[in-house]
Amino acid sequence: MNERSVVGKPLPRIDGKAKLTGRAKYTTDIVLPGMLHAKLLRSPLPHAKIRSIDTSKAEKLPGVVAVITGKDTWGIRYGFVDTPNYPAEERPIAEDKVRFIGETVAAVAAIDPDTAEDALDLIEVDYDPLPPIFDPVEAMKDGAPQIHGEITRTTSCAWEDWGVARKSHSYTPENNVAARALVTYGDIEKGFAEADYIREDHSRSPGTSHMAMEPHTMVASWDPFEEKLDVWMNHMAYELKRYWLHKTLNIPITKIRIHKTYIGGAFGGKAPCFDYEVICGFLSRKLCKPIRIxxxxxxxxxxxxxxxxxDIDVKTGVKKDGTIVAQHVKVIVDAGAYKCSAPVAMFLSHAMCDCCLDRKNVRHEGVAVYTNKNFNFARRGHGAPQMRLAADCQYDQICEDLGLDPVEFLMKNLRKKGEVIPNGDRLDSFGLPDAIKKSAEAIGWKEKRGKQRDKNRGVGIGINGMFSGSGYWPFACTAIIRLNHDGTITLIEGDCEFGQGADTSYSQIAAEALGLNLEDVTLISSDSELCPMNYSNFLSGGLFVGGGAVYNAALDLRDKILKVASEVMRAKPEDIELKDKKAFLKSNPRRSYTFTEIQRYNIQKHAGDPLFGLGYKKAVPEIEFYPSLSKGTGRFTDAYGFTASTAEVEVDRETGRIKVLKIVVADDCGYEINPAAIQGQMVSQAVQGMGDALYEEIMDDEGRVLNPNLVDYEIPRAFDIPEIEVIDCSDFEPKGPWGGKEAGECARAAVISAIVNAVYDATGVRVMKIPITPERMFNALKAQEK
Amino acid sequence: MKDFEYFSATSLQEACSLISQYKDVGKILAGGQSLITLLRQKLISPTCLIDIKGLKELDYIEFDKKSGLRIGALTTHRAIEKSSLIQEKYNVLSEMEKSVASVQTRNWGTIGGNLCSADPIGDPAPSLIVLGAKLKLVSAKGERVVPLEDFFTDYFTTVIEPDEILAEIQLPPPAANTAVEYMKFATIEAGIKIVSTSVAVTVEAGTDVCKDAKIVMSAVAPIPLITKKAAEMLKGKKLTDDVIEEAAKMAASETDPTTDVHASAEYRKEIVKVLVKRATKKAFEKAKKA
Amino acid sequence: MNGAKKTINVKVNGESYELSIKPKMTLLQLLRNELGLTGTKQACMDNSCGACTVIVNKMAVKACSVLAMQVNGKEVTTVEGLASKDGKLSILQEAFLEHSAFQCGFCSPGKLMSSTAMLEEMEDPTEEDIRRDMEGNLCRCTGYVQYLAAIKSVVQKRKEGKR
Known part of the structure; x- marks a missing residue:
């Protein structure tokens, strides 16, 4: 590998000065002249018919400009999954029925937030309560209250525009089933018949909050003369949001501009379409005023x-030596009141996990069920953390049962580099074996595993694999690079900066290819009007797809510069090198032309064409249409990121409180474009994973969230942080920009399993329901004593 | 947040006269670290706030060998935490203060405001009660002194009259051969308390015998709870592990906790046993050296 | 009259202001809405996250939980007041930048204000001091490690500077 001067370096982030001086603009900081503020009235009941809504008193409150209800937005539908089989059923404002506590039933626009809030108290809603259902298993039983009637198509979806069959049908969910998935390969019965040992276990992962620091916010401003909607919003890819606004508000897509703001954290939680976004745009157009929510x-x-x-049931069959021969997985996803991404989540719980171990014969059944609770979406791993908890903790127990070592067990069942896995994906890069070995070494596996129970200490291991973007949605990006007069470049690409470091990493990718420094890059990003097509910022597709497009654009510009330089210098392109805004002869570096001179020459000689680089990238080029979510066939991704994590914990047996002493994250992200950013991603996931394993759960009583604040929903704080060691186990990804791929989501799942397995090693008690709060641990220890 | 009228008192006397005038509709504002959240959530909507935060005359920490410690009600948590006087003579208060909310809250929030907000999970009350604190309450009509252990009546409720202002916290001089230990238990290090306890142990000089003991818990009842029977079980005895363990069990039986998102009532009782045991042992060891 | 505006005098980042405000206005609203100093963030609205931390008379406080009326006559420093006007970052800002101590950056202003106040107050804080004093600043992106390292590096630098 050639010496690299910009990528591979922990360079300070280019958004740093703006963010550290308070000048960085987030959506919450946007103020427009004449801006009104809107507040939403939320349903206090989990399931009820709306008989009537009286808004007259609210409308009369001084300062109130408008009150809208479901009558105003009747018929508008959207959804993250909106396919012929599963048309969208979300609506911005409840129409004739509410399905969860917190569903929007009216919106008020007023001159200030306090007035809007006061007006909410004056809206009178007459509800007719219906019996609610909260448990997904109960919800599937005959005779359970039905949450949805016929779901009809009203708003056309993104999917059909991208080639999914246009013909679709209305449907009525039966037994509250929102979606099903069945993925099979091999011969499961034969597999189990060959097994020497079979184990069945149940695990549960709770609903948790992404808890991005910036609360969800949008500002929309309708220009009635240009008939255009300007938008500042919390998002993770403007193309998606723009699409939904276009479809729900019936505004031409190019008449919606999503402006760049920094996003105050996302973790998946800001990607789908939200009620308040449609309402914000709707109110702005109705009132011809800027609206802020x-x-x-x-x-x-x-x-x-x-x-x-x-809720996951796993049945696994193994040979005596630990070779996995069959696995049968049954997944129940509690979708909540609307399906949103539940059909994707239950499928991804298979798809993301199939890249790590060779299980030979697999049957993965998923069902997503409607309940009268708030509904859900991807959070950092989208289905993988839940599935890995189920699988990795069972493997750990199987090893205990058979007297095997979990690390050796994992190594024995690993897939191989270069292997083509059952759906057709090929593992061109596969740093998982190295990650398992190094993470085990770093925690002191051999010295500690099974040897510290007298001290109430234990170690555990977990693994995970994660897509680098996928074929769902088109996951494709374009990037443009302009060569400027002074030899610097302007990079134009669409990905948004929500903390992951996209702005910096992409600038590094471009600078490296052109022999420039990071300071030579001016960036225009995340503005839907200025930037080209961009679908990549979620499912960890950012660097591989968005960054890949930047890489290709930089190579394109490089080739063009070399072509002109070879004309000027009368040399072959391959004999010329680019460095410090100059092209020079490798054999005689003093013979050089500046980029400025090359640019001028090109304009004079070649019809005035300035030099531009154009690049594009698609997540999985072979996918023309979408793979089947319900059957799990078709390619998923072109490159997987991998993590192995180990953890050491100490359990206070008197109280059940678990203290994490150390977490090791060994990660394969292909190549560390910016090692400081990668370090940040890994530590971040270690700490989030610790929160998941030990603290975090959205708790509800009859559909009412009991801990909807940061006092009662506790996340790790500065004092809770253990020693965290990050080990780079990158395996060069040939299709990734400079070898890079996924880094932002994989590790979280591995850390959760590692901690939960370490708790077992420390106590001999298996808890497969997270979070393992002190009380849950205490009760498990008490049960063990009996 | 609803609109309200606002007065900034320039003296305690003025504050007393304002609150006597507005007692039915007004609220005293000190650091506001709980109050402002309550206002924002519209859990309370007074039409008038009387701001006493700026009253320097209620911001002091003074010690006299005979009469003991006097803390002005508007002394901030941070001032108590950092006071070398308190660190030297009432160290448990300084240690306890470290776990009160966050530095930002301790910088602005006052000890008086904390006690008057009467949150059953509040940190300071248990330690102050075991130290024998009394409160000086003043009003336009005069003043009275109330033992802190009689101050709280229910969740977020105290004996303070609508026209009274808490002016001072008084502590007797540190008792001889005595140590006080504060312990709290939460899921995350600085999380919401599941249980906390303050235990004072006095030993007969030079022996292992407990002469006096006091145990106060928070988060296990609507008000800070004094577990008298448990303390009685320690008195006059050599504090062996068994004696302490039995007292801790008794303490648990005296509590009446509730279930919430952080812990069940049953689990809280279990934690009471552990915390009382650990805190008593520690206080006992320290008292022997005191 | 209920809610009638009152006048306050306050110094913010060295500039003196006389402002007429409703008593219910919080310091956070004053900074963001009246003065346009949007660097101070609102994230939880119930005194639990520390994103709105500013310095009032040398003390870190949460601007969401202080009434603007209460800073009458006081000096307030926000994140906008840390760097020099001609663009020189403070030593802590430099350290945060060098250590990649932020990601989304939404909680960074609050952290900078807390740590700035801490380093003013304490000459040589221990690891425990630092963690305790930063306990009130929640962060979801960074996992805290890199910014604790940034603060420690400043403590170290100061020590070396003294020698």
């Missing part, structure tokens, strides 16, 4: 998407 933290917890609650 900032949700309260309680609304973020109770009415925005949380992670999916999963």
């Amino acid at each position: 900032e949700l309260t933290r309680e609304e973020v917890f109770s009415s925005c998407r949380n992670s999916h609650r999963f």
Whole structure:
């Protein structure tokens, strides 16, 4: 590998000065002249018919400009999954029925937030309560209250525009089943018949909050003369949001501009379409005024998407030596009141996990069920953390039962580099074996595993694999690079900066290819009007797809510069090198032309064409249409990121309190474009994973969230942080930009399993329901004593 | 938040006269670290706030060998935490203060405001009660002194009259051969308390015998709870592990906790046993050296 | 009259202001809405996250839980007041930048204000001091490690500077 001067370096982030001086603009900071503020009235009941809504008193309150209800937005539908089989059923404002506590039933626009809030108290809603259902298993039983009637198509979806069959049908969910998935390969019965040992276990992962620091906010401004909607919003890819606004508000897509703001954290929680976004745009167009909606933290917890609650049954058959021969997985996803991404989550719980171990014969059944609770979406791993908890903790127990070592067990069942896995994906890069070995070494596996129970200490291991973007949605990006007069470049690409470091990493990718420094890059990003097509910022597709497009654009510009330089210098392109805004002869570096001179020459000689680089990238080029979510066939991704994590814990047996002493994250992200950013991603996931394993759960009583604030929903704080060691186990990814791929989501799942397995090693008690709060641990220890 | 009228008192006397005038509709504002959240959530909507935060005359920490410690009600948590006087003579208060909310809250929030908000999970009350604190309450009509252990009546409720202002916290001089230990238990290090306890142990000089003991718990009842029977079980005895363990069990039986998102009532009782045991042992060891 | 505006005098980042405000206005609203100093963030609205931390008379406080009326006659420093006007970052800002101590950056202003006040107050804080004093600043992106390292590096630098 050639010496690299910009990528591979922990360079300070280019958004640093703006963010550290308070000048960086987030959506919550946007103020427009004449801006009104809107607040939403939320349903206090989990399931009820709306008989009538009287808004007259609210409308009369001085300062109130408009009150809207479901009558105004009747018929508007959207959804993250909106396919011929599963048409969208979300609506911005409840129409004739509410399905969860927190669902929007009216919206008020007023001159200030307090007035809008006061007006909410004056709206009178006459509800007719219906019997609610909260448990997904109960909800599937005959005779359970039905949450949805016929779901009809009203708003056309993104999917059909991208080639999914246009013909679709209305349907009525039966037994509250929102969606099903069945993935099979091999011969499961034969597999189990060959097994020497079979184990069945149940695990549960709760709903959790992404808890991004910036509360969900949007500002929309309708220009009635240009008939155009300007938008500042919390998002993770403007193309998606723009699409939904276009479809729900019936505004031409190019008449919606999403402006760049920094996003105050996302973790998946800001990607789908939200009620308040449609309402914000709707009100702005109705009133021809800028509208701002900032949700309260309680609304973020109770009415925005949380992670999916999963109940998973796993049955695994192994040979005596630990070779896995069959696995049967049954997943129940508690979708909540609307399906949102539940059909994707139950499928991804298979798809993301199939890249790590060779299980030979697999049957993965998933069902997503409607309940009268707030509904859910992807959170950092989208289905993988829940599935890995189920699988990795069972493997750990199987090893205990058979007297095997979990690390050796994992190594024995690993897939191989270069292997083509059952759906057709090829593992061109596969750093998992190295990650398992190094993470085990770093925690002191051999010295500690099974040897510290007298000290109430234990170690555990977990693994995970994660897509680098996928074929769902088109996951494709374009990037443009302009060569400027002074030899610097302007990079134009669409990905948004929500903390992951996209702005910096992409600038590094481009600078490296052109022999420039990071300071030579001017960036225009995340503006839907200025930037080209961009679908990549979620499912960890950012660097591989978005960064890949930048890489290709930089190579394109490089080739063009070399072509002109070879003309000027009368040399072959391959004999010329680019460095410090100059092209020079490798054999005689003093013979050089500046980029400025090359640019001028090109304009004079070649019809005035300035030099531009154009690049594009698609997540999985071979996928023309979408793979089947319900059958799990078709390619998923072109490159997987991998993590192995180990943890050491100490358990206070008197109280059940668990203290994490150390977490090791060994990660394969292909190549560390910016090692400081990668370090940040890994530590971040270690700490979030610790929160998941030990603390975090959205708790509810009859559908009412009991802990919708940061006092009662506790996340790790500065004092809780253990020693965290990050080990780079990158395996060069040939299709990735400079070898890079996924880094932002994989590790979280591995850390959760590692901690939960370490708790077992410390206590001999298996807890497969997270979070393992002190009380849950205490009760498990008490049960063990009996 | 609803609109309200606002007065900034310039003296305690003025504050007393304002609150006597507005007692039915007004609220005293000190650091506001709980109050402002309550206002924002519209859990309370007074039409008038009387701001006493700026009253320097209620911001002091003074010690006299005979009469003991006097803390002005508007002394901030941070001032108590950092006071070398308190660290030297009432160290448990300084240690306890470290776990009160966050530095930002301790910088602005006052000890008086904390006690008057009467949150059953509040940190300071248990330690102050075991130290024998009394409160000086003043009003336009005069003043009275109330033992802190009689101050709280229910969740977020105290004996303070609508026209009274808490002016001072008084502590007797540190008792000889005595140590006080504060312990709290939460899921995350600085999390919401599941249980906390303050235990004072006095030993007969030079022996292992407990002469006096006091145990106060928070988060296990609507008000800080004095577990008298448990303390009685320690008195006059050599504090062996068994004696302490039995007293801790008794303490648990005296509590009446509730279930919430942080812990069940049953689990809280279990934690009471552990915390009382650990805190008593520690206080006992320290008292022997005191 | 209920809610009638009152006048306050306050110094913010060295500039003196006389402002007429409703008593219910919080310091956070004053900074963000009246003065346009949006660097101070609102994230939880119930005194639990520390994103709105500013310095009032040398003390870190949460601006969401202080009434603007209460800073009458006081000096307030926000994140906008840390760097020099001609663009020189403070030593802590430099350290945060060098250590990649932020990601989304939404909680960074609050952390900078807390740590700035801490380093003013304490000459040589221990690891425990630092963690305790930063306990009130929640962060979801960074996992805290890199910014604790940034603060420690400043403590170290100061020590070396003294020698």
